[in-house]
Amino acid sequence: MKRPVPRIATWLLTAFTSGPTDDNIAGDLAERYSTGHSRGWYWYQVFVAVVFSQVRYVKQRRWHKLMSIALAWGILLVSIPLQRVLFEVVLTGRIIRSPWTSTIMRGGLILPPPDLLPVTRWSAALPENWTTSSWELKHSFMFPSSLRDTVSSRFALLRCVVAFTFGWLLGRLHKSDQTKAVTLFLISWLAMLAPGLLFTVAQTFHDWSLPYWRSGHFYFLAVEIVTNAMWMFCTLVGGVLSATVSRRRLEGETR
Amino acid sequence: MTKRDSLGSFELMVALVLIRLGDTAYGVPIAEELEKLTGRDVAIASIYAALERLEAKGFVTSELGEPTAERGGRAKRYFRMTARGLKEVKEMRRTLVKLWNGLPELEGGKA
Numbered sequence: 001m002k003r004p005v006p007r008i009a010t011w012l013l014t015a016f017t018s019g020p021t022d023d024n025i026a027g028d029l030a031e032r033y034s035t036g037h038s039r040g041w042y043w044y045q046v047f048v049a050v051v052f053s054q055v056r057y058v059k060q061r062r063w064h065k066l067m068s069i070a071l072a073w074g075i076l077l078v079s080i081p082l083q084r085v086l087f088e089v090v091l092t093g094r095i096i097r098s099p100w101t102s103t104i105m106r107g108g109l110i111l112p113p114p115d116l117l118p119v120t121r122w123s124a125a126l127p128e129n130w131t132t133s134s135w136e137l138k139h140s141f142m143f144p145s146s147l148r149d150t151v152s153s154r155f156a157l158l159r160c161v162v163a164f165t166f167g168w169l170l171g172r173l174h175k176s177d178q179t180k181a182v183t184l185f186l187i188s189w190l191a192m193l194a195p196g197l198l199f200t201v202a203q204t205f206h207d208w209s210l211p212y213w214r215s216g217h218f219y220f221l222a223v224e225i226v227t228n229a230m231w232m233f234c235t236l237v238g239g240v241l242s243a244t245v246s247r248r249r250l251e252g253e254t255r
Numbered sequence: 256m257t258k259r260d261s262l263g264s265f266e267l268m269v270a271l272v273l274i275r276l277g278d279t280a281y282g283v284p285i286a287e288e289l290e291k292l293t294g295r296d297v298a299i300a301s302i303y304a305a306l307e308r309l310e311a312k313g314f315v316t317s318e319l320g321e322p323t324a325e326r327g328g329r330a331k332r333y334f335r336m337t338a339r340g341l342k343e344v345k346e347m348r349r350t351l352v353k354l355w356n357g358l359p360e361l362e363g364g365k366a
Contacts, residue, residue, distance in 0.1 A: 005327070021307065024281075024282060024303065024330070025299055025300055027330065028283050030326050031325055031326050032283055032299070041296075044298070045299055045300070048299075048300045048301065052300040052303070056307075
């Protein structure tokens with residue numbers, strides 16, 4: 001009896017690769033797996049295939065891919081003030097202050113929406129010298145007082161929805177290779193975050209009680225990493241789902 | 256011969272396996288043969304990457320076979336060396352043999 005291939009790995013292979021060669025690779029992997037290779041072997045092969053496929057994708061028509069990343073960043077930056085309005089309206093029922101002013105004043109154009117919820121909710125339980133972020137929240141013009149009391153789960157959920165919608169939109173903007181386009185954007189996001197994160201890690205381990213650095217403690221660093229990871233994951237899910245819907249529609253039309 | 260048209264070490268290995276397999280060369284037997292001869296695990300995607308490069312250089316051609324059920328309805332892609340590819344491999348062999356000859360450090364099992 002034929003041994004079925006690991007489903008999730010196969011789905012990942014289909015979702016994150018798209019060329020005709022990738023289809024041949026999927027067939028070869030299925031054939032070799034049926035001859036007795038382990039699940040670990042299959043996952044490893046899928047991982048390598050996805051990496052190779054992404055690299056090939058970037059190598060072909062490089063300018064097109066650069067434009068695609070630039071477009072994604074453009075949409076993200078333009079949408080940040082709108083996101084603020086959305087957050088304020090959904091979480092408090094009204095627009096509290098000019099989102100344009102607060103975003104620009106904080107220099108938050110490149111940063112994702114702030115890591116405000118985990119801090120507001122848990123900072124009371126932390127020692128005084130850990131609460132630099134909560135101090136910032138209390139004194140910053142960025143966050144209106146009514147937003148500071150928001151329930152963290154609602155805020156997190158809303159961020160997930162926004163990130164998902166963004167990923168979906170990115171996918172819809174591409175006629176083919178939607179997942180790869182979204183992944184490429186997320187890689188650029190990671191590349192942008194990496195220097196800041198490394199700096200923060202270095203600062204944190206150098207002096208754990210820096211009063212001015214908003215991620216001056218490992219706790220806040222962890223919060224920052226988790227919120228960014230959550231955002232990226234939801235964006236990726238949006239992009240993958242968008243690609244899946246497009247593929248099914250195309251298959252339906254072909255039949 | 257430009258650098259772009261020369262064979263890399265992994266490409267050379269894949270090319271030699273293609274010659275060895277003849278008309279039956281597609282991803283699975285190529286991987287099996289490479290693993291058998293080199294004693295190392297090989298990622299199928301890396302074989303295809305090498306084959307794509309060889310094809311772009313005009314050393315290899317490929318054609319699709321019929322889809323089969325054991326492959327989840329996916330077709331095999333058969334690869335074959337071109338005359339230009341064979342010539343390049345022979346050229347490479349001559350060059351390597353010349354480089355190999357007259358090196359006492361590499362003979363008689365002394366490293």
